[in-house]
Amino acid sequence: MKILDVDQIRQLDQYTILNEPIAPIQLMERASQAFTNWFTARFDSKTAVKVFCGLGNNGGDGLAIARLLIQAEYNVDVFVVRYAPRESDDFAHNHRRLKLLTAPVYIENPGDIPTLRHSDVVIDAILGSGISRPAEGIVRSVIEAINRAPATVVSVDIASGLHANSATEPGEITICPDYTITFEMPKLAMLLPGNAKSVGEWHVVDIGLHQRFIDQSPTPYYYTTRDEARLLLRRRERFSNKGTFGHALLLVGSYGKVGAGVLAARACLRSGVGLLTVQVPRCGYGILQTAVPEVICRPDVHERLLTGPSEVEGPALADYAAVGIGPGIGKAPETARFLREVLTNCRKPAVVDADALNLLAAQRDLMGLLPENSILTPHPKEFERLTQRWQNDYDKLEILRDFAQRKQVIVVLKGAHTAIALPNGDVHFNSTGNPGMSTGGTGDVLTGVLTALLAQGYDPVEAAVLGVFAHGHAGDLAAEQRGETGLIASDVTDSLRWSW
Ligand SMILES: NC(=O)C1=CN([C@@H]2O[C@H](COP(=O)(O)OP(=O)(O)OC[C@H]3O[C@@H](n4cnc5c(N)ncnc54)[C@H](O)[C@@H]3O)[C@@H](O)[C@H]2O)[C@@H](O)CC1
Ligand SMILES: Nc1ncnc2c1ncn2[C@@H]1O[C@H](COP(=O)(O)OP(=O)(O)O)[C@@H](O)[C@H]1O
Numbered sequence: 001m002k003i004l005d006v007d008q009i010r011q012l013d014q015y016t017i018l019n020e021p022i023a024p025i026q027l028m029e030r031a032s033q034a035f036t037n038w039f040t041a042r043f044d045s046k047t048a049v050k051v052f053c054g055l056g057n058n059g060g061d062g063l064a065i066a067r068l069l070i071q072a073e074y075n076v077d078v079f080v081v082r083y084a085p086r087e088s089d090d091f092a093h094n095h096r097r098l099k100l101l102t103a104p105v106y107i108e109n110p111g112d113i114p115t116l117r118h119s120d121v122v123i124d125a126i127l128g129s130g131i132s133r134p135a136e137g138i139v140r141s142v143i144e145a146i147n148r149a150p151a152t153v154v155s156v157d158i159a160s161g162l163h164a165n166s167a168t169e170p171g172e173i174t175i176c177p178d179y180t181i182t183f184e185m186p187k188l189a190m191l192l193p194g195n196a197k198s199v200g201e202w203h204v205v206d207i208g209l210h211q212r213f214i215d216q217s218p219t220p221y222y223y224t225t226r227d228e229a230r231l232l233l234r235r236r237e238r239f240s241n242k243g244t245f246g247h248a249l250l251l252v253g254s255y256g257k258v259g260a261g262v263l264a265a266r267a268c269l270r271s272g273v274g275l276l277t278v279q280v281p282r283c284g285y286g287i288l289q290t291a292v293p294e295v296i297c298r299p300d301v302h303e304r305l306l307t308g309p310s311e312v313e314g315p316a317l318a319d320y321a322a323v324g325i326g327p328g329i330g331k332a333p334e335t336a337r338f339l340r341e342v343l344t345n346c347r348k349p350a351v352v353d354a355d356a357l358n359l360l361a362a363q364r365d366l367m368g369l370l371p372e373n374s375i376l377t378p379h380p381k382e383f384e385r386l387t388q389r390w391q392n393d394y395d396k397l398e399i400l401r402d403f404a405q406r407k408q409v410i411v412v413l414k415g416a417h418t419a420i421a422l423p424n425g426d427v428h429f430n431s432t433g434n435p436g437m438s439t440g441g442t443g444d445v446l447t448g449v450l451t452a453l454l455a456q457g458y459d460p461v462e463a464a465v466l467g468v469f470a471h472g473h474a475g476d477l478a479a480e481q482r483g484e485t486g487l488i489a490s491d492v493t494d495s496l497r498w499s500w
């Protein structure tokens with residue numbers, strides 16, 4: 001799904017109005033109905049609803065929502081924050097209609113702000129995507145009062161005060177909602193960690209904006225939907241054999257971190273690889289053979305480190321269908337030398353994770369050896385080591401896009417809504433995963449998943465988008481079974497389903 005910016009969404013509204021065609025007020029009605037459908041499914045009609053409206057179209061939505069809820073026999077109070085003399089045409093239209101049912105209360109001074117109770121549900125329709133300056137004066141006072149109150153808060157389209165696709169500067173205030181119900185597509189702001197409090201749990205509701213305009217609109221930002229991820233999945237052919245699904249090589253582990261290798265290996269096997277060889281330091285031999293009997297184990301000649309040579313013969317590096325390197329390998333100079341050798345000899349895109357990334361950060365010339373379209377999977381700290389500090393999430397996104405383009409690699413920047421930056425500058429945000437996955441070893445599982453997809457011949461871009469989605473989906477299934485708190489990395493592997 002594309003993520004468009006505010007200007008594009010405004011043009012999309014206009015295009016829909018002209019080409020569907022639909023009257024602007026009808027489009028507002030459709031958006032308000034979509035919000036109301038979500039709201040009535042979530043809160044019953046005994047709920048005390050307090051709708052706070054601004055004077056633009058977001059406020060117009062609020063007035064229409066209030067009318068629809070009154071018609072559905074909810075108990076609704078409406079407040080209009082009168083911060084300016086002018087109101088939008090569609091606000092005025094909905095104001096006239098609402099006044100036939102109820103009298104809104106006008107808030108012009110802080111003394112006009114009502115007291116909110118724990119049982120109240122606030123609908124925040126003060127400012128929407130049209131915000132063009134920080135919230136000040138009475139708007140600020142109302143936002144502060146709502147944030148202080150114990151009530152549940154649901155924002156219409158976007159939390160009042162939050163910018164949809166640019167940074168909220170220090171000192172700016174936003175509503176901190178429990179929920180955001182946004183129209184048609186997520187806004188970039190909703191995918192960035194710094195805005196977590198200004199977004200809450202968010203849901204997209206479809207308001208039928210014109211698909212042709214969306215298709216034609218250029219954007220570097222995408223959000224992976226379940227349907228899109230499903231389309232990437234390949235079926236296993238009836239007359240296949242293990243050769244069909246590739247022979248992968250994982251280079252993993254060091255003394256004390258052999259478990260990282262076990263996690264990556266199990267996830268690789270659960271992701272459909274045909275055959276898997278795992279090279280671990282000699283101390284990991286017994287562990288790996290016991291924990292994962294399905295793999296071919298190549299013990300390194302070194303007892304504790306990965307250094308390269310093994311007594312066990314195997315294919316040349318270039319003959320493996322895919323190579324994954326990093327989980328648990330440590331940062332010893334011997335391992336750094338081996339990494340250099342691997343990157344020099346590996347002609348196919350590789351998966352590079354964890355300490356392999358830290359070694360790249362320490363010896364930047366190694367980056368020049370990365371095979372084109374390799375998949376790097378840093379968490380934010382590892383990415384910072386590879387690049388530089390950033391000022392805010394938007395700055396980070398630019399650094400991310402620039403890095404992927406300059407190095408011609410795929411960067412999977414992990415976290416909630418993992419951002420996958422492609423060599424062409426596009427960024428795909430993931431839609432699956434949960435905070436239960438913030439636990440040691442889940443990243444190692446992802447390395448195994450991605451290596452398996454490359455070995456099966458998935459194009460690296462598709463492998464990254466699909467693998468990250470499937471890994472998060474498995475995390476969500478695991479959390480359903482055990483809850484988030486008790487979730488461990490092996491649960492993610494055990495929940496890999498490859499269907500959704
Ligand atoms: N395609 C869509 O997504 C649709 C959007 N609609 C609604 O329209 C909203 C956008 O409407 P508008 O463009 O009128 O924007 P807003 O409702 O956000 O209002 C902006 C108005 O307030 C002023 N303003 C900007 N920043 C301010 C501040 N800090 N303090 C006080 N006033 C400020 C602006 O000059 C403008 O007049 C969306 O968020 C959504 O709720 C729906 O009605 C219809 C369809
Ligand atoms: N809050 C979260 N929401 C969704 N996914 C998360 C969250 N926290 C962590 N994850 C996922 O869990 C994995 C953690 O990887 P990483 O930090 O490398 O862990 P480790 O190095 O211990 O294996 C990543 O895939 C990341 O996207």
Ligand SMILES: [K+]
Nearest residue numbers: 124127158160
């Ligand atoms: K709002």
